Amino acid sequence: MKKVLFATTALVASAGIASAQGVSISGWAEMGIVGGSVYGDEVQFWTDVDIEFRMSGETDNGLTFGAGVDLDENTAFSGTTQGGEFIFISGAFGTLTMGDTDGAFDWALTEVGMGASIDDAHTSHWGYSGNSSFDGFGGKDGQVARYDYSFGDFAFAVSAELDDTGTYDPTLAIGAKYSTSFGSVDLGFGLAYVTSEDVNGTAEGIGGSVDVTFAGGFMAVVNYTSIDGLFYNPGGVGAREVDSHMAIGLGYTTGAISVSANYGVFTGVAADSDAMGYGLQAGYDLGGGAEIQFGYGYSEDQLTDTTADQFSLGVAMSF
Amino acid sequence: MKKVLFATTALVASAGIASAQGVSISGWAEMGIVGGSVYGDEVQFWTDVDIEFRMSGETDNGLTFGAGVDLDENTAFSGTTQGGEFIFISGAFGTLTMGDTDGAFDWALTEVGMGASIDDAHTSHWGYSGNSSFDGFGGKDGQVARYDYSFGDFAFAVSAELDDTGTYDPTLAIGAKYSTSFGSVDLGFGLAYVTSEDVNGTAEGIGGSVDVTFAGGFMAVVNYTSIDGLFYNPGGVGAREVDSHMAIGLGYTTGAISVSANYGVFTGVAADSDAMGYGLQAGYDLGGGAEIQFGYGYSEDQLTDTTADQFSLGVAMSF
């Protein structure tokens, strides 16, 4: 995505964008068709667009700070809730980020979804967690504060999300990441713990991820999370208590072409209460920021004996 | 309107905006007063403003693509509906545009409204069609896909607007344009057909437009459309089936001054069921993007024996 840095210094003298301070603007757009049961089994047109504002600055002491908001984030402008905005300040002490940012659990683990489809068909199935099952847990407002710090190949983070009504305990999380290489193979490991509370009492999750990238353009990711006290209701037709979540993703890129697949399952505590699904994605890079994208997602719920699917085909553009 | 192209290349090296890729920003504002029965016969202040984001790029193969959204288009960010956004891709094969764009009927015909008034008083009367009577027909969401192609002085287009619920047939349209000159006189012709469906069954329209521009600054436009199955309810007080629509517009520009007038009538199938109106407009160009604008519109409905009027006077600014 082309990022354009607007700064007074860059405009009056076309040198030294490095020290620039200001607002940068980028954008994206998607056009195509979508279909499947998720869309009422009617093929429909798809048109979506957004503009992204990113701000950055530096204090006299060398701390960097910044913020971001998108044009579609119409609810970002209330101070005590989160509507998409994020703000950070960073220095030798690490980075503090607040707002619409990953909690430490989500931050530490690598998701199994790869590539993009215009309607996210491949990462919207009922078996996909994105490691974000605890976001907004117990009706919290999604306003996360996360501190993270990295040293060499290690990084760790802690995070909190408060219940503004004071009814339930906050969501607290801690996570760590480690990356390394063996020859031409890059390896990444993530480990994280999260705890929260809602009307059903305390809930927690402990999870890990491993991601492997081979020199030939092949990538694989595995996630596993052991879960307590989380109820899941995909498709809105039946809630069940979740015992664990497992997911695997595979991707391959060669030249302009990229393809990926992922599978995930929420294993229920009760028998025959699993929710699962898989996603497929393919992209062809046209250059200049445009890509043809195909996506498919299939979902299945043992508890309610229901299935769902969706597909999309179109052009995604970044500016 | 000043269009400002922001691009990395333009900032780091002040040469070669031609190949630039990125987001451009422009804006407009209006201030003044409005009045008439449309505003409850109270003279009111008028202040309006908008910011327009336009994006453009080019693929490795030389296809151009782009998109646009305005700051006031708060509902542009849902993929399966249209809230003002448009996206296109263009090449030797022609241009495919999706979203908030004219259907082929509207695209082919030239509207009779000329010039601008701050509240569009001159193009808001009950006899004004803008050749867009079939937009959103049968509750469709306004998400249009149009393909158009031009060769020399000819151009044609086809378009579709789907019913996302699958209840009614889509709106389909086909149109053609031709422009030519006789001495110092420029002539334009448009011809188009549109068909759609709603709760009253199939509807269709076939229409044409002729526009003439003389060297002395005089312009005239005539529209005629034969219509079946369309019910019209101006002012919300009484629907009637429409048999045809006819409109004429005249404009004249000399130096900083421009004036125009237009008249239109929806002829009803039943006797004494016509809805008609006329608009007047005048502008004085102050230079630099500012113009003083006056507008007036008068409406009359035979069926309900009601009238309405509105006027505006103010300054329009473009940036």
Added chain:
Amino acid sequence: MKKVLFATTALVASAGIASAQGVSISGWAEMGIVGGSVYGDEVQFWTDVDIEFRMSGETDNGLTFGAGVDLDENTAFSGTTQGGEFIFISGAFGTLTMGDTDGAFDWALTEVGMGASIDDAHTSHWGYSGNSSFDGFGGKDGQVARYDYSFGDFAFAVSAELDDTGTYDPTLAIGAKYSTSFGSVDLGFGLAYVTSEDVNGTAEGIGGSVDVTFAGGFMAVVNYTSIDGLFYNPGGVGAREVDSHMAIGLGYTTGAISVSANYGVFTGVAADSDAMGYGLQAGYDLGGGAEIQFGYGYSEDQLTDTTADQFSLGVAMSF
């Protein structure tokens, strides 16, 4: 706040921003915590952000014109109401501003609040008027038209805000300002009158302000307004008729540190019906547009025998 002027001329030739015409963009962000009874006595995260669009141009005759709207002003796009947008045109005759702009009363008087806190805690207490008690009086829509003119150290303004329904008289105001210096002491005086109407009949206010700035970084402001026909209902628990408002503010800046305090009281017509409060604020400037900000506000209402408080601590950033 860094203002970045985007203009075609500045991009193609990096000289001569002075004559540039176009759209400029700046932004701000805040992160921190807030608490107190105003927030349900729960400490909460605070994240807020905005993007500001400012437009400017010049006519052939040398009139300057411009407009502004912010990203959070989602309701700015209706012509007959005000949602945050403002538009102006300026020349030798003075300046005409419409939309979200101070009426002549608010324009003439200097507020007692100084400095900033992320949630405006220090200027949100029940004794704070901001000289804006007549804004939107009688359900008016906040769309102000103000004409102001300055000559040397004097300036005056007149303004109107209409009742779009025609039920009540408009809000009309007139104000004057004068600034002068005695040695190293800067003095400012403001005097203004406002009248309006609502369901309770005609209301009016006549007020004045004095502000003093000493060379050593000390500043003091006093406001007094005599009021008729205004009913005030802080905290939404009990309305009382107001006889007068008085406020005082003190501020001090040294190096990167700034502190301020203010106190204000709405004196009720009836005995024991005063509403009052005070605010405290401190800032530490980190440079580069970032400042650590603390704010506190305390409110007390004699009529309802209630109190309220709020505090905030965080980092404010401007870009």
